[in-house]
Amino acid sequence: MSTKQENIDVSVWRGDPHSGNYENFKVPAHESQTILDVVSWIQQNQDATLSYRYACRVGMCGSCAMMVNGIPRWTCRTHVKKVLKGKKLEVAPLRNLPVIKDLVTDMDTFFDKWISAEGLHHPSKTRLDPIEEIEPKSLGRVEINAGIECINCSICYAACDTVTNNSDYLGPAALQRAWTVYNDVKDADKQTVLNAVSGDGGCLNCHSQGSCSVHCPNDLNPMNAIAGLKRATATSFFNRKG
Amino acid sequence: MIRPHRKHSLWLAYILHRISGFGLAVFLPFHFYLLSLVLTEPDRLDGFLSWTDTPIVKFAEFGLVFLLAVHFFGGLRLMALEFLPWSISQKTLVALAIASAFLIATIFFLQVI
Numbered sequence: 645m646s647t648k649q650e651n652i653d654v655s656v657w658r659g660d661p662h663s664g665n666y667e668n669f670k671v672p673a674h675e676s677q678t679i680l681d682v683v684s685w686i687q688q689n690q691d692a693t694l695s696y697r698y699a700c701r702v703g704m705c706g707s708c709a710m711m712v713n714g715i716p717r718w719t720c721r722t723h724v725k726k727v728l729k730g731k732k733l734e735v736a737p738l739r740n741l742p743v744i745k746d747l748v749t750d751m752d753t754f755f756d757k758w759i760s761a762e763g764l765h766h767p768s769k770t771r772l773d774p775i776e777e778i779e780p781k782s783l784g785r786v787e788i789n790a791g792i793e794c795i796n797c798s799i800c801y802a803a804c805d806t807v808t809n810n811s812d813y814l815g816p817a818a819l820q821r822a823w824t825v826y827n828d829v830k831d832a833d834k835q836t837v838l839n840a841v842s843g844d845g846g847c848l849n850c851h852s853q854g855s856c857s858v859h860c861p862n863d864l865n866p867m868n869a870i871a872g873l874k875r876a877t878a879t880s881f882f883n884r885k886g
Numbered sequence: 887m888i889r890p891h892r893k894h895s896l897w898l899a900y901i902l903h904r905i906s907g908f909g910l911a912v913f914l915p916f917h918f919y920l921l922s923l924v925l926t927e928p929d930r931l932d933g934f935l936s937w938t939d940t941p942i943v944k945f946a947e948f949g950l951v952f953l954l955a956v957h958f959f960g961g962l963r964l965m966a967l968e969f970l971p972w973s974i975s976q977k978t979l980v981a982l983a984i985a986s987a988f989l990i991a992t993i994f995f996l997q998v999i
Binding site for chain 2: 714739878
């Protein structure tokens with residue numbers, strides 16, 4: 645084997661909550677290589693102090709999302725060849741979330757907003773009641789199917805300019821979760837969900853820019869879920885008595 | 887320069903709708919002012935109307951009709967997107983809205999030149 649080893653020029657954001665800048669690394673290019681492979685190679689071979697987050701490496705846990713050449717992506721399932729610009733890569737922490745260190749963001753706000761959006765189960769039965777049958781092809785269940793594959797990676801949250809401009813906005817993932825709860829016939833408190841998602845930071849802030857749906861790595865459609873919440877909010881408004 | 891995460895048709899449709907809306911908002915006060923000249927200064931209005939026959943104004947009218955068409959179809963797109971429970975055909979709608987806007991504006995342009 646006498647082929648010359650090719651390198652990728654990787655620019656990685658380094659810093660803490662207060663300041664930071666991009667550092668350049670040369671990483672050996674390989675035939676089949678993910679962005680997470682590149683970041684791991686840097687951490688293992690060039691700078692052991694580089695901080696980043698990952699767990700499953702197979703696109704299930706939603707831990708490893710980062711900005712890659714300006715677009716939020718799941719790095720474990722993003723092949724370098726697909727996103728390389730020239731021979732350059734720029735890797736940065738996710739937008740719209742505070743940085744803890746280097747590529748690691750603080751996702752507390754993201755998860756707190758799931759709770760604020762009432763993306764919770766409100767039980768309608770006790771364990772003594774028989775389990776309710778759900779018809780798989782019923783409209784509500786079909787809507788739920790389109791939303792429950794969310795892996796909480798926060799890519800939609802990072803892609804959303806409404807989140808950037810309004811820190812109170814609940815964001816695509818939390819609202820999509822609320823939409824699945826709202827469509828669940830087993831949920832006992834739909835009005836609470838509707839109240840939570842139609843308030844100040846709720847679904848009506850969405851400008852339908854669609855970046856959440858375009859960049860979702862699982863091909864989910866949060867914009868569609870948010871449109872559903874807007875319809876539910878409008879219907880509730882016009883049906884209000886008195 | 888459009889940032890990378892915004893480079894998709896849905897965002898383009900969004901920004902076209904906003905810019906066309908802003909353009910129309912800027913145009914409307916002038917439009918109403920000129921209409922008011924019918925009552926206040928008819929001679930000045932006639933002078934202005936003869937000026938609007940010049941090619942540059944005709945070309946500007948093309949821009950205006952284009953803005954109107956973009957905003958009209960963009961608004962229809964948005965209402966369809968949000969009030970009809972569609973899912974996958976959204977991108978097709980975006981393309982259709984923009985194409986229709988171009989079509990109408992171009993037909994108008996061809997008629998005036």
